[in-house]
Amino acid sequence: MIIFNVIIIGGGHAGIEACLSSSKICNKIKLISSNLDNLGILSCNPSIGGIGKSHLIKELEILGGIISEVSDYSRIHSKILNFKKGESIHSLRYQIDRILYKNYILKILFIKKNIILEQNDVKNILRFKNKILLIDNFNCINISKNIILCAGTFINSKICIGKNVFKFGRYNEKTFYLSKSLKKINLFISKLKTGTPPRIDINHINYKKLLIQYSDYTSYFGKNFNFNNNIKCFITNTNLKLHNFIKKKFKSTSIYIGNISSIGPRYCPSIEDKIYKFSNTNKHQIFLEPEGYYSKEIYLNGLSTSLSLKNQKKMINKIKGLEKSIIIRFAYNIQYDYFDPRCLYITLNIKFANNIFFSGQINGTTGYEEAAVQGFVSGINASRKSINLSLWKPKKWNSYIGVLINDLIKNGAQEPYRIFTSKSNFRLFLRMDNSLYRLTNLAFLLGTITKFKFKYNSNYIYITYNNLFNFFNINLKRNFNIYKNIIIMSKYYGYIKKYLFKF
Known part of the structure; x- marks a missing residue:
């Protein structure tokens, strides 16, 4: 019988990054998923990035993650946020x-020879x-030396649409019942919820x-692919008529x-929460986001709800511009088990069962980007542990990955955790x-x-470990802003100079 170095359970964003990062360090990697056709599927919003989240994706690109490359390949609309600010x-x-x-x-997973699906x-x-x-x-x-659990919202979960559960x-995808097994390791298990709007x-x-909201023509993560980046998005608003309708239907929601x-x-x-918490607001923005070049679906960002299907149809027809709209996929809320991340080391393995790693929404986070970076850290550490190498402990002062993981293991997650630039003391x-x-x-x-392709001054150059320090010495002096910030943000420049490139 084969004894695997790492087995990953779950094929979401955390599972994929864990699988690919561990395959770069050792062999005998296995990914187990309930449906291989849904590997890498975007469960909710068809978007990548945002405030704080794009910093995570950029850091993953530099470290060797895959999500930035896939995003550049499949983008249809891009937007620069906070452009007028710092x-x-x-x-x-x-x-x-x-x-x-x-x-x-x-395609990437299937061509990897040392990964078994x-x-x-x-x-x-x-x-x-x-x-x-x-x-x-x-x-x-x-049998495996280490496992990485990336089960997302699938552990002991239930979907609610109105009164239906x-x-x-x-x-239409079955839940897992692993909570009983994990309770034996004395983990604290609680529940969180999330939701998705109608299409x-x-x-x-x-x-x-x-x-109309036009696209900003920019290359997100430095890789240019020959696809049009010109699909338009649209914006509309809710109104008092819609708000009054939803207030009457509060009693039929799954939360009530x-x-x-x-x-x-x-x-x-959810839209019910917005109307309840901000009762004095007359309107809320709704973003209409296409799901692809040839897709027939429009994602209604900002209209998450747990109303019944009948009420969802009535609700949408009261929105400006959507009076004759037809629902293709209806909205729902989902409640799922998560495990208190304070039981984890900073390397994302359990303190009293150090060959079990947790990543993604199972740790109480929300969002593709947060899940991807956790999967990347788990994949590296599980594979390094299996061949007796030292583990990576992400630091708060040199990456948002470190900020996210330190927040989780020290403070836990009483609500779904989301990264923001304001959560870092070193954000400048x-x-x-x-x-x-x-x-x-x-x-x-x-x-x-082993080799990094980098676009600099409209030319592609390759950085290897041998020419790494020469490249930095030249370009830190040329780019005065970077050089200046390294000095200003460090009270002790010698400390940064000594440890900036230390593992």
Whole structure:
């Protein structure tokens, strides 16, 4: 029987990054997913990036992650955020073609020779000596030195649409029941909720009543692909008529009934929460975001709800420009189990079971980007642990990855955690445009890159470990802003100079 170095359970953004990062360091990697067709699927919003989130993606690109490359390949609309403010909070956001995104990830996973993919469900996790035994639905056993659990919203989850409750992790996808196995390791288990808005038919919208939002022509993560980046998005608003309708239907929502009692994301509330908490506001913005080049669906960002399907149809038809709209996919709320991340080391393995790693929404985070960076850290550390190398402990002062993980393991997650630039004391130094200088040496030391292709002054140059320091010495002096910020943000410049490139 094969003893794997790392087994990853779950094929979301955390699972994919964990799988690919660990495959760069060792072999005998296995990814187990309940449905291989859905690897890399965008469960909710078809977008990557945003305030704080784009910093994570840029750092992942420098360290050798894949999400930035896939985003550049599949983007259909891009936006520069906070452009009129300081450089430290400049952010970027992409609209993504769902099909292109998923297919690109599948291609990368399928061509990797040291990754084994398996479509299966794990029903039990057992620890035996220094190994982990995974028992599937057919009572077959997989043995691994380390496992990474990236189950997302699929652990003991339920979906609520009005008064209807379904035992799904995503609509029409079955949930996992691993909580009993993990309770034996004495983990604290609680519940969180999230939701997704309806998708409507692109052909039944009155675009004359909507505000057009044009794309900013920019390359997000430095890689140029030959696709048009010119798909338009649109903006509309709710109104008092809609607000009064939803107030009358409060009693039919899953939260009011009691089917869902957990806390949802603060920065992505349902439309019921907005109307209840901001009762004096007459309107809320709704962004109409296309789901792809050839997709018939429009994603209604800002209209997450748990109303019944009948009430969802009435609600949408009361919005300006959507009077004759037709729902293709309806909205729902989902409640799921998560584990208190304070039980983890900064390397993301459990303190009293150090060969089990957790990543993604199972740690109480929300968003693709937060999940991806956790998966990347877990993948590196699980693979390095399996071949007896020292583990990477992300630092708060040199990356937003370190900020996110330090926040989780020290403060826990009482609500779905989301990264922001305001959460870092070093945010003037942690910018998107100096990620190369902060993290390239670390990527070489971790073993996730051997050669880096970088666009500089309209030319592509290759950075290897041998010419790394010469490149930095020349370009830090040329780029005075980066050089100045390194000095200003450090009270003790000698400390930064000594440890900036230290693993």
